[in-house]
Amino acid sequence: MVKLQDTELDVLVVGAGFSGIYQLYHYRKLGYSVRIFEAAPDLGGVWYHNAYPGARVDTVHTIYQLSIPELWQDWAWKEGYPGRKELLEYFQYVDRKLDVKKDVSFNTRVVAARFDQQTDRWIVTTEGRLVVRPRFLVLAVGFAAKSYTPDFNGLEKFEGICYHSSQWPQEGVDVKNKRVGVIGTGATAVQVIQEVGPEVAYLTVFQRTPNIALPMRQKVLDAGVQAQQKALYPTMFRRRLQTATGLLIDSYPKPLFSATPEERLLFWEDLWAQGGFNFAVSNYNDCAINEDANREMYNFWRDKVRLRIHDSKLQEKLAPTIPPHPVGAKRPALEQSYYEVFNQPNVTLVDLNECGISGMTNKGILTEDGVEHELDVLVLATGFDSITGSLTQIDIRGVDGVSIAEKWANGVYTNLGMTSVNFPNMFFTYGPQAPTAFSNGTCCIEIQGDWIVRCIEHMKANEWTSIYATTAAEAEWRTAVMDMGSRLLNNKAKSWYVGANIPGKVIEPLNYSGGIKNYVDVITGVADRGYEGFTLSRCGEGK
Numbered sequence: 001m002v003k004l005q006d007t008e009l010d011v012l013v014v015g016a017g018f019s020g021i022y023q024l025y026h027y028r029k030l031g032y033s034v035r036i037f038e039a040a041p042d043l044g045g046v047w048y049h050n051a052y053p054g055a056r057v058d059t060v061h062t063i064y065q066l067s068i069p070e071l072w073q074d075w076a077w078k079e080g081y082p083g084r085k086e087l088l089e090y091f092q093y094v095d096r097k098l099d100v101k102k103d104v105s106f107n108t109r110v111v112a113a114r115f116d117q118q119t120d121r122w123i124v125t126t127e128g129r130l131v132v133r134p135r136f137l138v139l140a141v142g143f144a145a146k147s148y149t150p151d152f153n154g155l156e157k158f159e160g161i162c163y164h165s166s167q168w169p170q171e172g173v174d175v176k177n178k179r180v181g182v183i184g185t186g187a188t189a190v191q192v193i194q195e196v197g198p199e200v201a202y203l204t205v206f207q208r209t210p211n212i213a214l215p216m217r218q219k220v221l222d223a224g225v226q227a228q229q230k231a232l233y234p235t236m237f238r239r240r241l242q243t244a245t246g247l248l249i250d251s252y253p254k255p256l257f258s259a260t261p262e263e264r265l266l267f268w269e270d271l272w273a274q275g276g277f278n279f280a281v282s283n284y285n286d287c288a289i290n291e292d293a294n295r296e297m298y299n300f301w302r303d304k305v306r307l308r309i310h311d312s313k314l315q316e317k318l319a320p321t322i323p324p325h326p327v328g329a330k331r332p333a334l335e336q337s338y339y340e341v342f343n344q345p346n347v348t349l350v351d352l353n354e355c356g357i358s359g360m361t362n363k364g365i366l367t368e369d370g371v372e373h374e375l376d377v378l379v380l381a382t383g384f385d386s387i388t389g390s391l392t393q394i395d396i397r398g399v400d401g402v403s404i405a406e407k408w409a410n411g412v413y414t415n416l417g418m419t420s421v422n423f424p425n426m427f428f429t430y431g432p433q434a435p436t437a438f439s440n441g442t443c444c445i446e447i448q449g450d451w452i453v454r455c456i457e458h459m460k461a462n463e464w465t466s467i468y469a470t471t472a473a474e475a476e477w478r479t480a481v482m483d484m485g486s487r488l489l490n491n492k493a494k495s496w497y498v499g500a501n502i503p504g505k506v507i508e509p510l511n512y513s514g515g516i517k518n519y520v521d522v523i524t525g526v527a528d529r530g531y532e533g534f535t536l537s538r539c540g541e542g543k
């Protein structure tokens with residue numbers, strides 16, 4: 001048992017998902033004293049918690065893994081888009097290879113942190129009242145650590161089984177032959193619906209906004225072919241840094257209306273056949289900013305999807321004539337058999353725009369038309385206080401005594417999407433004002449991880465003990481993020497991309513939309529210029 005109380009670590013990392021493990025690997029190699037605190041009982045981060053039926057990643061396996069050679073060289077994926085079970089197996093494999101767990105404190109939730117300017121150390125407290133004093137605090141808590149359950153009237157009255165998707169029991173719930181209800185049609189709900197649809201007695205889906213879901217085109221992988229491909233992995237990992245999304249694909253370098261309708265059709269049929277995010281990401285380069293171009297793209301999607309739905313009323317509900325919002329303004333789900341599920345006679349779609357939820361009863365959900373939808377199991381696939389909630393739910397106080405939640409109550413302020421003024425020596429990955437939701441997660445966390453490690457190495461080499469982001473740099477970063485974000489059609493949807501899914505949350509672009517390539521250029525430039533926009537100092541020398 002490691003004795004940690006009052007330990008003066010070099011680095012405390014919070015979270016044992018991809019990001020935390022990547023950071024740990026580098027700090028250990030460089031000889032720092034480092035530890036991960038993880039609230040869950042095992043590795044995996046978001047993949048540990050999201051135990052709901054059908055959970056699966058929608059980034060292709062080659063680039064949804066850590067780029068650390070000793071890991072990818074000996075690992076073979078079974079599916080092109082791995083499911084949660086396989087992802088958790090991967091984390092156990094990572095542990096066997098790197099002996100990660102010996103430096104992780106599980107079941108250890110960080111609840112508070114404040115910075116001691118006398119010693120230039122964070123004082124971090126856990127739920128179990130453990131206190132540690134790291135020089136650097138790295139929050140690798142992901143963007144979806146705080147779930148969102150709407151304030152449904154009488155939710156506590158429901159006597160059946162009810163879980164938010166991210167609190168689904170690890171041992172699962174037997175839904176076979178049960179009457180199951182799903183609230184929501186986001187990426188999570190799409191996975192749940194297509195997974196449980198074929199085995200339940202009855203499925204009722206409560207939809208507010210149709211998902212503009214794209215065909216995943218799952219592949220079962222051949223280990224031999226995969227082994228041959230490995231020679232290309234280093235090139236693939238580098239290629240991620242040259243694209244806007246950190247995937248291997250990029251937008252087509254022409255505007256939509258430069259092509260004839262026939263050329264477009266030919267192009268789209270190809271993207272459609274490739275599946276995955278191709279239709280969203282590899283499309284004409286004005287689709288995310290030109291409403292007319294986006295509408296053409298939508299029409300193609302709508303007509304394709306309608307072919308799979310038998311009932312004309314359902315076609316209109318799931319793939320309406322008029323788009324619910326521009327394509328890509330909400331995150332498209334990747335689906336495998338989502339639309340076919342609605343052709344089953346035992347599946348009902350309740351359109352909440354026609355008839356909302358009045359509340360829950362002991363037996364199920366009561367809608368405004370007086371119908372009681374009786375259920376045995378209710379899945380709340382209602383999303384997250386995304387991007388900021390994972391950080392603001394921790395009582396982290398800056399040197400002025402203001403918490404990060406208070407600081408961001410009227411809008412997010414960060415420098416480079418990794419630091420914030422008055423929170424010295426604190427870094428966060430995969431959070432606000434970074435490429436986060438517009439990028440391949442493993443790519444984003446590695447870029448940011450590398451930057452943070454380099455910064456800490458620079459400080460060590462120069463014997464600096466604190467790094468403060470400057471107010472001017474932070475203001476400039478916010479302006480850049482807002483300007484870029486306001487040009488996107490994204491603002492036309494009430495999505496978590498802009499905080500619009502949470503009542504009372506400020507609506508503003510929460511992601512850096514300049515693309516991975518530009519992000520790398522900008523943050524690398526800051527480091528190359530000696531951490532421009534930051535003040536570095538030594539303990540006792542004054543700030």
Ligand code: NA7
Pocket residue numbers: 144150165183184185186187188189206207208209331352381382383384494496501
């Ligand atoms: P999302 O994408 O936020 O989806 C939440 C869903 O829940 C969405 O369909 C919402 O409808 C619906 N919702 C939310 N509140 C309500 C209420 N009050 N009544 C009815 N329906 C509601 O979360 P996911 O978990 O699917 O995905 C999260 C991301 O995490 C995912 O994209 C991955 O990147 C990982 P709305 O669209 O707001 O009308």
